Amino acid sequence: MQPIDPPTQPALPPPTPAAAPPKPRNRRTRLILAMVGGIMALLCLGGVGVFISFYDEATKIERKAPDAVVDSFLRAYLVNRDDKEASLFTCKSGPDLSRLDAFRTDIQSREQRFSIGIRVDWTSLQVSTDSGKTTVSTDIRRAIADGSERTTDGWRFPMVDDDGWRVCGAEPVS
Secondary structure, three states, X not given: OOOOOOOOOOOOOOOOOOOOOOOOOOHHHHHHHHHHHHHHHHHHHHHHHHHHHHHHXXXXXXXXXXXXXXXXXXXXXXXXXXXXXXXXXXXXXXXXXXXXXXXXXXXXXXXXHHOOOEEEEEOOOEEEEEOXXXXXXXXXXXXXXXXXXXXXXXEEEEEEEOOOEEXXXXXXXX
């Protein structure tokens, strides 16, 4: 009997060193990144809150003093000619502004007819209270932009304190 040769096996290449396993992320680095991200998010949200607070305060309509309300109303109605803004300072029940509207219409028609600019301003505002009714008085001045002509008219503005002071009318002083 002949000895049986063991089966020959093909030669295997020499073993190569195994690739190093990927380094696990450092838990401390992840924790620090998460904390920094969280703090940044809180700072951003806090900044938005502060911005909204400052914006709200800056755009708040002040109606604490009757003379300040009339000043804001005249600026909106006669200078800026913005009825929407002026309505923020008037009575909720509908003010009687027909005479002041005619005054403003006269200014606008003169500007168009004569191709001039008319500047409107007013003197100091006097607040008076008589029998529980508050009125603000002032002289409204109209001047041609080049200064060649100026007129002054006295006006009285009845006021009411309804969730802050509001203009309820406008009447010329005779």
